[in-house]
Amino acid sequence: MPAQPAISFQHVGKTYHGARGAVHALDDVSFDIEQGEFFGLLGPNGAGKTTLISILAGLAGASRGSVSVLGHDVVADYAAARRSLGIVPQELVFDPFFSVREALRIQGGYFGVRADKRANEAWIDELLEQLGLADKADANMRQLSGGMKRRVLVAQALVHRPPVIVLDEPTAGVDVELRQTLWHFIARLNKEGHTVLLTTHYLEEAEALCGRIAMLKLGRVVALDRTSALLAGTASTMLRFKMDAPLPPQLAAQSRVTGRIVQITAHDAAEVERILTVLRQAGCQPEDLEIGRADLEDVFLEIMHGTPRPRAAA
Amino acid sequence: MTTATTIFAGTRTLLYKEVLRFWKVSFQTVAAPVLTAVLYLMIFGHVLEGHVQVHGVGYTSFLIPGLVMMSVLQNAFANSSSSLIQSKVTGNLVFVLVTPLSHWAWFLAYVGASVVRGVVVGTGVLLVTAWFAPVQVDNLAWTIVFTVLGAALMGALGLIAGLWAEKFDQIAAFQNFVVMPMTFLSGVFYSVHSLPPLAQAASHLNPFFYMIDGFRHGFFGVSDVSPWTSLVVVGTSLALVCALCLHLLRIGYKIRH
Numbered sequence: 001m002p003a004q005p006a007i008s009f010q011h012v013g014k015t016y017h018g019a020r021g022a023v024h025a026l027d028d029v030s031f032d033i034e035q036g037e038f039f040g041l042l043g044p045n046g047a048g049k050t051t052l053i054s055i056l057a058g059l060a061g062a063s064r065g066s067v068s069v070l071g072h073d074v075v076a077d078y079a080a081a082r083r084s085l086g087i088v089p090q091e092l093v094f095d096p097f098f099s100v101r102e103a104l105r106i107q108g109g110y111f112g113v114r115a116d117k118r119a120n121e122a123w124i125d126e127l128l129e130q131l132g133l134a135d136k137a138d139a140n141m142r143q144l145s146g147g148m149k150r151r152v153l154v155a156q157a158l159v160h161r162p163p164v165i166v167l168d169e170p171t172a173g174v175d176v177e178l179r180q181t182l183w184h185f186i187a188r189l190n191k192e193g194h195t196v197l198l199t200t201h202y203l204e205e206a207e208a209l210c211g212r213i214a215m216l217k218l219g220r221v222v223a224l225d226r227t228s229a230l231l232a233g234t235a236s237t238m239l240r241f242k243m244d245a246p247l248p249p250q251l252a253a254q255s256r257v258t259g260r261i262v263q264i265t266a267h268d269a270a271e272v273e274r275i276l277t278v279l280r281q282a283g284c285q286p287e288d289l290e291i292g293r294a295d296l297e298d299v300f301l302e303i304m305h306g307t308p309r310p311r312a313a314a
Numbered sequence: 315m316t317t318a319t320t321i322f323a324g325t326r327t328l329l330y331k332e333v334l335r336f337w338k339v340s341f342q343t344v345a346a347p348v349l350t351a352v353l354y355l356m357i358f359g360h361v362l363e364g365h366v367q368v369h370g371v372g373y374t375s376f377l378i379p380g381l382v383m384m385s386v387l388q389n390a391f392a393n394s395s396s397s398l399i400q401s402k403v404t405g406n407l408v409f410v411l412v413t414p415l416s417h418w419a420w421f422l423a424y425v426g427a428s429v430v431r432g433v434v435v436g437t438g439v440l441l442v443t444a445w446f447a448p449v450q451v452d453n454l455a456w457t458i459v460f461t462v463l464g465a466a467l468m469g470a471l472g473l474i475a476g477l478w479a480e481k482f483d484q485i486a487a488f489q490n491f492v493v494m495p496m497t498f499l500s501g502v503f504y505s506v507h508s509l510p511p512l513a514q515a516a517s518h519l520n521p522f523f524y525m526i527d528g529f530r531h532g533f534f535g536v537s538d539v540s541p542w543t544s545l546v547v548v549g550t551s552l553a554l555v556c557a558l559c560l561h562l563l564r565i566g567y568k569i570r571h
Contacts, residue, residue, distance in 0.1 A: 109327025112320030
């Protein structure tokens with residue numbers, strides 16, 4: 001008998017009714033995340049990622065469909081489902097009345113973790129150490145920087161040792177050091193058997209960490225596959241160069257421009273030659289020209305601006 | 315750890331957190347209301363002591379139980395309402411929303427902490443005001459019953475206000491336009507027997523009157539209405555408010571979408 005999925009979304013829909021009529025935030029979202037997976041949930045702003053996580057966490061109710069965590073329905077059996085989940089919220093929130101250690105003890109206490117037990121206190125110490133918070137343990141939350149507060153949010157989500165960890169854009173606005181510390185720690189937990197669901201706008205993080213990825217667009221799943229399969233299935237070549245002059249109009253549609261850096265998708269060598277010819281004819285002088293493999297960001301952009309891909313089996 | 319033990323530990327933690335929250339700012343949440351009550355006593359006592367006697371006792375002695383109960387009720391309301399609205403506005407309510415705590419756990423913890431704050435402030439007011447006039451307790455049981463029931467009722471009402479409100483203004487409006495007038499017009503500063511018939515009848519529709527009158531009965535053994543009548547009115551009001559509060563918590567009114 002196969003193991004229960006860590007998380008199962010079945011035909012999940014969410015409709016908000018406002019003054020301007022009904023808004024469908026999620027539409028028939030179905031997929032499973034297996035136990036032990038490091039799973040990425042990607043999509044542009046407004047795609048429905050946070051709504052889906054809110055339904056999973058019990059912060060919002062689904063209009064249709066069902067969600068379960070390790071077989072526990074998040075509505076009918078919410079207590080068991082929530083005990084299995086550790087949620088790192090997207091917003092940088094904190095309780096200004098408490099110190100870091102008090103906040104962790106209290107958060108654990110909500111889940112029945114007793115602060116006076118030596119094992120639990122040792123786990124809090126380990127979390128503080130692993131997340132670089134040891135010297136801030138007795139500092140009030142108000143005294144911490146944004147990055148430190150973000151670390152506390154991660155520690156609060158892990159304090160009751162949940163088997164399933166949900167990180168909703170945990171590295172938004174934090175420095176490189178914290179990202180490295182955080183991913184090192186989360187990767188270790190994943191290796192120890194914890195399931196991780198990650199949403200992020202940093203696609204290089206998702207590419208490096210996630211074994212499987214789902215992409216949402218306008219509340220629908222438009223891609224669901226192994227990360228390697230997504231990368232293999234896209235336009236395999238990316239032309240990158242720097243240029244000061246405006247891009248010729250016939251290339252604008254297939255290009256991505258960041259400051260002076262231009263990236264153009266090409267499917268084969270003939271297309272690369274055609275792009276270079278267009279640039280020469282327009283009198284453009286590209287600098288530092290290089291041809292490389294497409295990355296997850298290219299896949300993401302192709303999917304978001306193109307047609308939905310067929311889904312692979314979970 | 316069994317499920318029941320986990321639930322109990324979770325509820326106890328939320329209660330502890332709510333008590334710790336107000337205790338960490340006790341200068342504002344305990345000392346300030348005690349000072350306010352003492353100022354009322356000094357001003358009204360100075361003006362009216364020697365001129366007015368109520369239920370056969372001096373005015374300052376009459377005033378003390380009313381001020382104690384007024385402080386209990388106002389602070390019980392302030393505790394749950396301010397905690398909830400602060401958590402909603404700052405967003406840290408998410409820490410409690412993602413836990414396995416049931417609506418009963420929320421209710422018991424928030425209302426329990428309100429009762430604790432009400433009792434702490436009320437005790438503080440009693441200890442300080444007792445220096446200004448002789449205070450006797452005729453029946454301690456009545457004072458305890460009405461303190462706990464009144465504080466619980468106001469804690470639950472504060473929880474409802476905190477759930478309903480979306481900004482601090484709305485809580486302040488609830489406090490200034492509902493709680494404050496109903497407390498002041500409940501007989502804290504006078505016996506309702508001294509009022510004209512219409513005002514007396516209106517006072518009898520105010521549940522706050524029964525909380526204060528029943529509490530005062532515990533001190534003097536006399537009151538405007540029987541303490542049993544007060545107990546029935548306060549108990550019924552408490553049951554209705556608790557039922558509404560539990561329903562709103564169960565459906566996640568304005569906290570889950």
